[in-house]
Amino acid sequence: MIGASDVVALTKEDEYSQAIPDPWALPEEFSIPLHPLADSNPWAKTAYAKFTKDFILISEFSEQVGPQPLLTIPDNPKVCGTFDLNYFSLRIMSVDYQASFVGHPPGSGYPRLSFVEDSRVVLGDSKEGAFAYVHHLTLYDLEARGFVRPFCMAYVATEEKKIMLQFQELSLRFSQASECLKAGNRRAFAKELQRKLRDLEYTHSVLQREEGLQREAGPQCIYSAHTVEKANELANVEKSIFEHRDLLRQISSYHHRPRRDPHAAACNKCVTECWSECEELLERYAKLASPFCFNEEERRTEEGQHQFDEEGVERLDEGDDTSVKRRLSYTPQLIKAKSTKCFDKRLKTLQELCDSTFYEATVELLKETERSFRGDLCYMHTRRLEKSLCRKQRVTNFLFEEEVGDDDEEKETLRPFCAVNHTRDTFPLSNPPPIVLGTELLEFDQLEPSPPPVRSSTVRHTQDSELGLVESHFESSPSDQTLETQESSEETKGSFSSDKSGTCAAAEAQHDNSSDLTPDPDPERESSSEEVETTAGGEEGDQTPVSFLDVMCELEALQENGSEGQTQPLLLPIDTACCIPQEGFLYESEAQICLTPKSPQPCQISVVNQEPQSLFPLPDDYTMGTPCLQNPAAGLELPVGSLGDGVSHTSAEDGSDCTISTSTGSDSTALSLGYGGVVTLRQRKKAGHGALRFVRQYPFAMQALWCLLSGRTLVVLGADEGRVRRLVSALALFVPGPGKYGEKVQAWLSCSITLTDLQRWKLIGLQRVASPVGSNMLYSLSRYSRYISVLDADQRTLRCPPYRGHLLTNIADHRTFIRRGATYFLHVQSTLCHLAARAFLFTFTHHLHLPVCSTEGPEVVEGRRRCFLQKQLELGEEDSQILLYLSQLITQHYLHTSTGHTDAAPLFSFKYSTSLLYKHRP
Amino acid sequence: MLRWILGAREAPSSAERSPVLLIGEEQPKNRFTELQVLKGHFDIVRFLVQIDDFRCASAGDDALVLIWSVETGERLQELRGHTQQITAITTFSSTNGVAAHASLITASSDRSLSLWDPDTGNRVQTISDLQSSVKCLLVLERQCVWISGGEELCVWSKDFQLQSQRQTHSDNGITALIELPKNCIAAAMDKDIMIYRLTVSTDSSVSVAEIRCLSNHQDQIRSLITVNDGLFASGSHAGELVVWDAVEWNMVARERILWEEPQAGTEIRLGAAQPSEVSIQHLSTNGKLIVAAVGGGLYVYNVLTRSVLAYRKQAHDSNVLHTSLLSDSDVMSCSEDGSVRMWEIQEQPLMAEATSAGLFGGMWSFGRSNKSSVHVSKKTPPDSAPVRTLELTGDLIGHSGAVQMFISFNESALVTCSTDHLLILWKDGQRESQRRSLALLHKLEEKGGL
Known part of the structure; x- marks a missing residue:
């Protein structure tokens, strides 16, 4: 636990010298405002919210019934309580800013799929006490109107600020989910098209046969009404075939489009898979189109633009047709001339729309998102603060902290990049959005190597903005700044809906100013930004994010296809009906991050918000330390049996603990320890309760703790397994470097110990038989x-060497006033952290281990070392032993991690000293 | 000491152990404060050989030879090839070109001999289908040959060619071999010591001839060592320690060790104690002093003054298996009781408490009166018996079985091997931690910061 201010001493001076001139002053993030503002009470708003926990809502704008909620995560009706999901769906679906235009664009013969980027909106419903991050996305459905089905995913919370401050991360995570859904959807859509095309082909061949029969039967020059009707029908089907084939081509060209959404980097493997699938289909249906051959001539004159297609078709031989057909397991169906209208058909569910694997992956992704955003802002803030500080002191973390490894961190922010479990290396490198919760930059490490000069004006400090809008810029180097990336940063606009639109406007105005002043040396960038400016300038009124780039994309796509390029108008008229103009919504166009795949640059963040005031008792569900990993060795766990008594469990849970007489501790904690599971923070906090009890019950607790901290193996001997296990799990808190899975602790051993056991374990529970x-x-x-x-x-005896130090008096005081396990845990953690910091200092101070000049012998260095411990750190003999042991662990850890694994046996150090027997006199 | 653990249920029964000194847990002179358990063997580890300053080889009943790094505790090589337990192992240094290269020769019960390269782990040479298994090996550097002893005595050239072979007449065969001056070797065979002479003829073939048979021991010879250029010593199962002249092959001194209870106990012991109690298991020397492991006790004999310097009857709880003289005053011993003990030869604090002469009364009174025993220490006055004591300065407890052997590396490390299949590498914790600190700072410098 990084509760101690000493940790700060570890950081480099230059980082703090500017921010904190006074070295003794508390860092800002630890300071607690003396007079919290009245309206900054984070719980004030929850008072009238109709739900208690944040949840994720997925809704759809159904073309049949309008906005409707589909799914909540967690999928539990209790989550949203009395909250009206239907109403809220209506609210969130009404702010869809996706520039989706559908149908036939002028100049094109065929309906076009609209390639829409997701839009992100924050909206609030102050009446309901609900605030939501809303992520709109569009999925394709052949049967839907305009082939699109608008959906949205919303993160609904009671705290506005939480949403605002988490915007970047929410955006990233939801983009991932959205990408996943869309990838699945494209596949499903292609499959559907395939099916439809096959139906059409079949229908076509049937019609053709009928027509041929008629032609043979009737006189050549007379066309009956029936024949005409048949011919029309045939023509319709043909047209439909072309349309669908075109759609197939469009969907397969999906991935060629430059993405404007910075978060929308999809998994390469998914994309290629989908692409190759589409290509294959496309190829197959190009071949299948042969029946058209005999009326080729008329068609060519009529629809000149299709000639390339047709010729391509013509060249094919008929043989393929049958071979392809033979392979198909699907039996085509005859399609009626008039398709059914939309209201009597059943629309596909979300699950059907996307491939079920992708759907499940998405749900999993969202579940994790929900999990990671649990707790209120204060909680998240402290946690992340702690984490970022922990990351600073990697060298000593293994001693007493939970392991916050590199991979762990990445896992948490970026893990399910491709939700369908493609390996991570397939996707282009991208940076997770920085965590912004406090006024301080939490990503210290990123700043450590002094960043290349960032254009100062782009990095703004909106200290005074009350909303605390998150502003961050990933400035890419000019060479990497391409048209797409540049524009995408401008283009993708998140909308913040807020009651305090005034402040927002002010913020934006300020922002605009600064961005206008930006001198830009890069000509390419300049030109592109000009283009954007003109577009934006022209459309200020209707605030449509679709602009020049859309056209560019379309053009590019068309040029690739090489057919309709000439006929396409340069600028598309914008279907304004699709873009609902809204008053009071502001675009924070630059509150975006632009991720360039090649050159991740250090980011600058500044945040404006008030500090969370303090830790407060969290609802039980929120006290989750880390997203609880499944115990890998859960199967090994002993049955709890009679030991697991519910009463004591609750007493430990509710925090009103430490009544020595009644409470017997929570056995669940004790039992779960030492079976290979990851020791979570939660477990450790519970252990804090046990440790407090131990300290208060046993007068020789200090000696016991000293043994553990100075590296002397402690054997807890007892006949009662529950009791021994409880003691062990409580004392495990004090084992330095217990290992990620608590490898250095053996909770219960019933055979005699050997030397290797002593080497392996530092705390052993031993059965007395x-x-x-x-x-x-x-x-x-x-x-x-x-x-x-x-x-x-x-x-109740302890046999160990005597301890006369004073270092542990404050954590092993049996008259302590601390009454709660969690408090004691934090107290212990801060003391241990303090110790670790000192050990770090001792380990890495050169002159304590090396001679200052060549004339010094080893005994001088030894003397200096002793002097440092005794005079400067004021440690006695026994206290020095603690420090020396910790220092030795740090040294070994450091050497070990840098050299990698060796087969060398572990070291076991000890000291020859006389033990005394301590007794407990009740 | 155990009462607190055992509770009131079990009365302490340490009375019978009282003669054995217990040092307790406070051992300021014991510098071995760090250990590494080296695992790798599957059976009793019997032999340890020092290859160079930082490597040692271990061998045992599992037919494996393992090479260890003493600095890191890593297992460097695993020499596999033998099918039965190793009976003898020795280093064999050959100077090919510039640098001396150490090899290992091993003998096994599978009646084969092998030459190994410890750097690569390769089996360079091997001889199998011997008539009997080899019990001891001796390398004669000067003659560039090596000798294997068992039921027959074989002389081998460097490239593993048999030079000469000679049957022995004893049932047990040769149990120990040492080199003597003038191209002679001494071989211990049951109760006798046989002196052989090697003659290298003009065509560089080597022949072996029996010169003398020394039959002064009454019991089986357990140990045979070279003391210095002029002396060698042998110890027998009956507690006879004989110092021989290496050139003349006659007895220089003869001691018969009898542990006799000085106090008038209730049980009357005869002069001859249990043979196992007086059996000389091992001898070691530094040229001036000889340390004999006699039963569970230690016995330090001064070769120069031909007198007993110090002794301790109950040095260990059970038989001492190996001893070593680290310096003129430091003795180390290991025993079947699983411990290694470090001793210091100190001045006797109180002369008044000098032990009765009866202790060594039987020194010269037994045994055949050999004609050559003119030098026997008859003149030794009883009152001048041991002037110093062996004081326990520390013990190393780690093995759970008998500690078979140990070797010490430059006083900085100690390797012990045991019947519990383990080796333990003991080190000076303070020195090691200092070394690691320097390594850390060095690494820090290399990486250019944290």
Whole structure:
């Protein structure tokens, strides 16, 4: 726990020298405002919210019934309580800013799929007490109107600020989910098209046969009404075939489009898979189109623009047709001339729209998102603060902190990049959005290598903005700044809906000013930004994010296809009906991050918000330390049996703990320890309760703690398994470097110990057996007595070397006023952190280990080392041992991690000193 | 000491152990404060050989030879090839060109001999289908040959060619071999010591001839060592320690060790104690002093003054298996009781407490009166017996079985091997932690910061 201010001493001076001139002052993020503002109460708003926890809502704008909620995550009706999901769906679906225009654009013979980028909106419903990050996306459905189905995913929270501050990360995570859905949807759509095309082909061939029969039967020059009708029908089907084939081509060209959405980097593998699938289909249906051959001539004159297609078709031989058909398991159906109208057909569910694997992956992704955003802002803030500080002190983290490894961190922000479990290396490198919760930059590490000069004006500090809009810029180097990336940053606009639109406007105005002043040396960039400016300038009124780039994309796509390029008008008239103009919504056009795949640059963040005031008791569900990893060895766990008593469990849970007489502790914690599971923060906090009890019950607790901290193996001997396990799990808190899975702790051992056991474990729970086996065990205990301390849980004695230091008095005071386990845990953690910091200092101070000049012998260095410990750190003999042991662990860890794994056996150090027997006199 | 653990249920029964000194947990002179358990063997580890300053080889009943780095505790090589337990191992240094290159020769119960390259782990040479298994090996550097002893005595050239072979007449065969001056070797065979002479003829073939048979021991010879250029010593199962002249092959001194209870105990012991209690398991020397492992006790004999310098009857709880003289005053011993003990030869604090002469009364009174025993220490006055004591300065507890052997590396490391299949590498913790600190700072510098 980074509660101690000492940790700050580890950071480099230049980082803090500017921000904090006074070295003794608390860093800003730890300071608590003395007079919190009245309206900054984070709970004030929850008072009238109709739901208690944040949740994710997926809704659809159904063309049949209008906006409707589809799914909540967590999928539990209790989550939203009395909250009206239908009404809220209506609200969030009404702010869809996706520039979706559908139908036949002028100049094109065929309906076009609209390639729409997702839009992101934050909206609030102050009446309901609900605020939401809303992510709109469009999926394709052959049966839907305009082939599109608008959906939205919303993160609904009671706190506006939370949404605002988490905007970047929410955006990233929802983009991932959206990409995943869309990838699945494209596949499903292509499959559907395939089916439809096959139907059409079949219908076509049937009609053709009928027509041919008629032609043969009737006189050549007379066309009956029936024949004409048939011919029309045939023509319709042909047209439909062309349309669908075109759609297929469009969908397969999807991935060629430059993406404007910075978050929309999709998994390469998914894309290629989908692409190759589409290509294959496209090829197949190009071949299947042969039946048209005999009326080729007329068609060519009529629809000149199709000639390339037709010729391509013509060249094909008929043989393929049958071979392809033979392969198909699907039996085509005859399609009626008039398709059914939209209201009597059943629309596909979301699950059908996307491939089910993709759907499930998305749901999983969203579930994790929900999990990671649990808790309120204060909680998230402290947690992230702690994490970022932990990352700073990697060297000593292994001692007492939870492991926050590199991979862990990435896992949390970016893990399910491709939700369908493609390996991560397939996607282009992208940076997770920086965590912005406090006024300080949390990403210290990123700034450590002094960043290349960032244009100062682009980095703005909106300290005074009350809303605390998150502003961040990933400035890419000019060479990497392409048209797409540049424009995408401008183009993709998140909309913030807010009651405080005034402040927002002010913020934006300020922002615009600054961006206008930006001198831009890069000509390419300049030109592109000019283009954008003109577009934006022209459309200020209707605020449509679709602009020049759309056209560019379309053009590019067309040129690739090489057919309709000439007939396309340069600028598309904008279908304004699709873009609902809204008053009071502002675009924060630059509150975006632009991720360039090649050159991730250090980011600059500034945030405006008030500090969370303090830690407060969190609802139980929120106290999740880390997203709880499944215990890999859960199967090994012993049955709880009679030991797991519910009463004590609750007493530990609700925090009103530490009544020694009644509470027997939570066995669940004790039992789960030492079976290979990851020791979570939650478990450790519970252990805090046990540790507090131990300290208060046993007068020799200090000696026991000293043994653990100075590296002397402590054996807890007892006949009662539950009791021993409880003690072990409580004491495990004090084992330095316990390992990620608590490898250095053995909770319950019923055979005699060996030297290798002592080497492996630093805390052992040992069963006392009254049998020959037992005496054998006692023999081994006495044999190795010089290496171990023995805590007899039954007789309440401790045999260990005497401790006369003062370092541990403040954590092992049996008259402590701390009453709560969690508090004690934090207290202990801060003390241990302090110790670790000192050990770090000792380990890495050159002159304590190296001679200053060549004339110095090793004994001078030794003397200086002793002097440092005794005079400067004011540590006695025993306290020095703690520090030396920690220092040794740090050294070994450092050497080990940098050299990698060796087969060398682990070291076991000890000291020859006399042990005393401490007794508990009640 | 155990009472607190055992509770009131079990009365302490340490009375019978009282003669053995217990040092307790406070051991300021014990510098071995760090250990590494080296795992790799599957059976009793019996032999340790030092290859160079930082490597050692271990061998045992599992037919494996393992090469270890003493600095890091890593297992460097695994020499596999033998099918049965290793009976003898020795280093064999050959100077090919510039640098001396150490090899290993091993003998096994599978009646084969192998030459190994410890750098690569390759089996360079091997001889199988011997008539009997080899029990001891001796390398004669000067003659560029090596000798294997068992039921027959074989002389081998460097490239593993048999030079000469000679049957022995004893049932047990040769149990120990040492080199003597003037191209002679001494071989211990049951109760006798046989002196052989090697003659290298003009065509560089080597022949072996029996010169002398020394039959002064009454019991089986357990140990045979070279003391210095002029002396060698042998110890027998009956507690006879004989110092021989290496050139003349006659007895220089003869001691018969009998542990006799000085106090008038209730049980009356005869002069001859249990043979196992007086059996000389091992001898070691530094040229001036000889340390004999006698049963569970230690016995330091001064070769120069031909007198007993110090002794301790109950040095260990059970038989001492290996001893070593680290310096003129430091003795180390390991025993079947699983411990290694470090001793210091100190001045006797109180002369008044000098032990009765009866302790060594039987020194010269037994045994055949050999004609050559003119030099036997008859003159030794009883009152001048041991002037110093062996004081326990530290013990190393780690093995759970008998500690078979140990070797010490430059006083900075100690490797022990044991019947519990383990090796333990003991080190000076303070020195090691300092070394690691320097390594850390070095690494820090290399990486250019954290």
